[in-house]
Amino acid sequence: MYRAGIDLGGTNIKAGIVDEQQHIIAEASVPTNVERPYQDIIRDMAELVKTLLKQKGIGETQLKSIGIGSPGTIDAVHGVVLYSNNFGWENVPLTEQLRQYFSCPIAVSNDANCAALGEVKAGAARHAKNAILLTxxxxxxxxxxxxxxxxxxxxAGGAELGHTSLICGGEPCTCGRKGCVEAYVSATALIRDAKRAAQQYPESSLNAMCEGDLSHMNGKIPFDAAQDGDTAAEKVVNDYICYLGETITNFVNIFRPDIVLLSGGICNQGKKLTEPLETYIQDKCFGGSKAFIPKVACAVLGNKAGIIGAANLISGKER
Amino acid sequence: MYRAGIDLGGTNIKAGIVDEQQHIIAEASVPTNVERPYQDIIRDMAELVKTLLKQKGIGETQLKSIGIGSPGTIDAVHGVVLYSNNFGWENVPLTEQLRQYFSCPIAVSNDANCAALGEVKAGAARHAKNAILLTxxxxxxxxxxxxxxxxxxxxAGGAELGHTSLICGGEPCTCGRKGCVEAYVSATALIRDAKRAAQQYPESSLNAMCEGDLSHMNGKIPFDAAQDGDTAAEKVVNDYICYLGETITNFVNIFRPDIVLLSGGICNQGKKLTEPLETYIQDKCFGGSKAFIPKVACAVLGNKAGIIGAANLISGKER
Structure with missing residues (x-):
């Protein structure tokens, strides 16, 4: 038997057919063109899956389930995208629409949830049953x-780990509050802080690495500059690791998972990121060495996590 | 059938026999005398339960389970108190010891977890299946x-909602970090802030209400002074509600429970506390009106919550 996973993104719709060993045996994508009526986007999702099935000679009776990872606030019980800012969607009945094309069970969840499930099923957390992923x-x-x-x-509207306080009253967050985790540990926040440091310290190599144009700043530059011993960059990186360490400590104190996973471009830093974070949380988590301290690791499946996770939503949904 | 619940406190061991309707049909307490060997404390727990059973003419075969709510960091799987600062306990095998006296299943959980379960079984959240309690x-x-x-x-060491960031780097917390929820919304924190306001504004009625001795400050005085129109007290109360509103918003964004419950002396403020909090979180929770906004209410069972919750641990433990 096979499962289909769909990763609905702002740029592309990606779909894959996943086998029982959690391998993606066929994969394709089409542009989302978000400005279209949602019915057209959902029809394209269906066609993408049908094409992949045909390509591999798999009949629809061999398709156990379909899952969709979608941005936005999802009502998973009814399969509705309640609200997606990127898509301009409100109350879009995603699973109901897709059911016109298929007879197997269909589920939808938030894209970060799907990525987390994918890593647990086949990625960096595949020996874990309890994991937290921060994208x-x-x-x-x-x-x-x-x-x-x-x-x-x-x-609907849970698991929004990025929208919990880190420094309440601090940096403005996209959600309207001030000081959320997102406003300190997103790539956007790291870039903002690196730009500020570059402006504050004109002699910092952060400026040279942007060729004098701060719009070239990215999440890699502060790590590279810190590696070269640039003091301003070191402070940016240390602050970032501190923010992320506090964030992870918060979720460990709540969930005590087997493992905490990180994903995103920042993960290219590998152990330069995860090792200081593991040291940080060992020191900070409630109960110290008396309680369980999870591993911190980078996600490994990249874009495939969303497809594999979505494909496993049905089996992975019921408690 | 009946269940026994034990609420292990720093001052007293309280125990109750709970019937199938979640009524406490017999209840008693003895001093804990925490400085004793733990074996003696556990023997007293056993005697307390046996006395209550005898008193009601209930045979031990009619006792379905025993649960214990304990302070500290608990390994619920093995029934061990890993660490309790108040008790000076480390690795105390609570359920194993108590099993010497009883043949029914025995479970242990953190006291706040038991209070939450008690309120869900028989209190302010009795129509809810998903609830968050902050003590x-x-x-x-x-x-x-x-x-x-x-x-x-x-x-072990999860559900420590008080030890998550509110203002990272802010007020020192008992856990060793800075800026945890506990450092802003505990009664201790409210009293600290009220004392500071009293010192900063000598003309504030906060001082008169303490009869000039700030060691008389309690959690009620700032609310009373604010009610009388004292500006300094109003700021203390408004800040406190803001801290608590942000805290609740964080946990709603993670759990989206049916209801958020508050307990502690501060709950004597009733709707003066819960109404502004409900307004606050409606405005702040992720997804706004598109997502589900829970009720905020005060716990109603007082000390009984811990006994009823503990009594229900066995049935309420397995997922």
Whole structure:
């Protein structure tokens, strides 16, 4: 039997057919063109899956389930995208629409939840049953896996780990509050802080590495400059690791998962990121050495996590 | 059938026999005398339960289970108190010791978890299956109920909602970090802030209400002074509600429970506390009106919550 996973992104719709060993045996994508009516986007999702099935000679009776990872606030019980800012969607009945094309069970969840489930099923957390994933990108998404299943809150709008306080009253967050985790540990926040440091310290190599144009700043530059011994960059990196360490400590104190995963471009830093974080949380987590301290690791599946996770939503949903 | 619940406190051991309707049909307490060997304390727990059973003419075969709510960091799987600062306990095998006296299943959980479960079984959240409880006392305890069962984290040391960031780097917390929820919304923190305001504004009625001796400050005085129109007290109360509103918003963004419960002396403020908090979180929770906004209410069972919750641990433990 096979499962289909769909990763609905702002740029592309990606779909894959996943086998029982959690391998993606076929994969394709089409542009999302978000400005279209949602019915057209959902029809394209269906066609993408049908094409992949045909390509591999798999009949629809061999398709056990379809899952979709979608941005936005999801009502997973009813399969509705309640709200997605990027898509301009409100109350889009995603699973109901897709059911016109398929007879197997269909589920939808937030994209960060799907990525977390994918890493637990086949990636960096595949020996774990309880994991927290933080996606460190433009924003910060959160995925919570408890007992091998996605936990998205009792009602719609849960698992928004990026929208919990780090420094209440601090940097403005996209959600309207001030001082959320997202406003300190997203790639956007790291870039903002690196730009500020570059402006404050004109002699910092942060400026040279941007060729004097701070719009070239990215999440790699402060790490590179710190590696070269630039003091301003070192402070940016140390502060960032401190923010991320406090964030992880918070979620460990709540969930005590087997493992905490990070994803996003920042993970290219590898152990330069995870080792100081592990040291940090050992020192800070409640109960210290008396309580369990999880590993901190980088996600390994990249974009495939979303597809594999989405494909496993049905089996991974019921508690 | 009956269940026994034991609330192990720093001052007293309280025990109760709970019937199938979640009524406490017999209840008693003895001093804890924490400085004794733990074996003696556990023997007293056993005697307390046996006395109550005898008193009601209930045979031990009619006792379905025993549960204990204990302070500290608990390994619920093995029934061990890993660490309790108040008791000076380390690795105390609570359930193993108590099993010498009883043949029914025995479980232990953190006292705040038990209080939350008690309120869900018989109190302010009795129509809910998913609830968060914050105990606002000397410290801040957290209880998480998911699908009617205690969630204490995948490993020992979870559900410590009081030890998550509110203003990272801010007020020192008992856990060694700075800026935890506990350092802003505990009764201790409210009293600290009220004292500071009294010192800063000598004309404030906060001083008169303490009869000029700030060691008389308590959690009620700032609310009373604010009610009388004292500006300094109003700021203390407004800040406190803001801290608590941000805290609740954080946990709603993670758990989206049916209801958020508060307990502790501060709850005597009733709707003066819960109404502004409900307004606050409606405005602040992620997804706004698109997502689910829970009720905020005060716990109603007082000390009985811990006994009823503990009594229900066995049935309420397995996912």
């Amino acid at each position: 460190l990108g433009t924003g910060v998404g959160g995925g919570i896996i408890l007992d091998g299943k996605v936990f998205e809150g009792a009602h | 606002l006392g000397t410290g801040v305890g957290g209880g998480i109920i998911l699908d009617g069962k205690v969630f204490e984290g995948a490993h």
